[in-house]
Amino acid sequence: GKLATDAIALMGYSCGGLQALAQSGDERVKTLVLWNSGVIAAEDPRAAALEVGKDILKSLSMPVAYIAGRPSDIAYGNSVDDVSRIEGVPLFFGNIDVSHSGTYAEPNGGAFGQVGSAWLQWQLKGDMTSAKIFVGADCGLCQDPAWTVEKKNIN
Secondary structure: OOOOOOOEEEEEEOHHHHHHHHOOOOOOEEEEEEEOOOOOOOOOHHHHHOOOOHHHHHHOOOOEEEEEOOOOOOOHHHHHHHHHHOOOOOEEEEEOOOOOOOOOOOHHHHHHHHHHHHHHHHHHHOOHHHHOOOOOOOOOOOOOOOOEEEEEOOO
């Protein structure tokens, strides 16, 4: 009786992002966050071992955030491709110049931790101060030169 079933987020880092996507059809999920992750294209030999294909992106029905590292990161291309395919839901994509390891080892998760916390505060608790980091042309991350941002259906 202590779990707020009306405020569930799925999050996953690297291959864990694919595991989060695989469970995204659960109607209790209110938001999804993928960290340095993205669906591997079917033509990639590694995709044969996975249960998640690009088709799952069409079924997403909740706000989604992709947080990524630099373009040379192994997951970057897959995340960019995912973002190009996702339609009809609020979508945030942000990346900074870090490796696949992100900023997780920094105090409080570093920049990734701050963005993730703000996303959850906004999506699960309706915190409009946190929303300002993502919403509008002059959003907090949009104004931060360290971040490259793409958004869909977030005004």
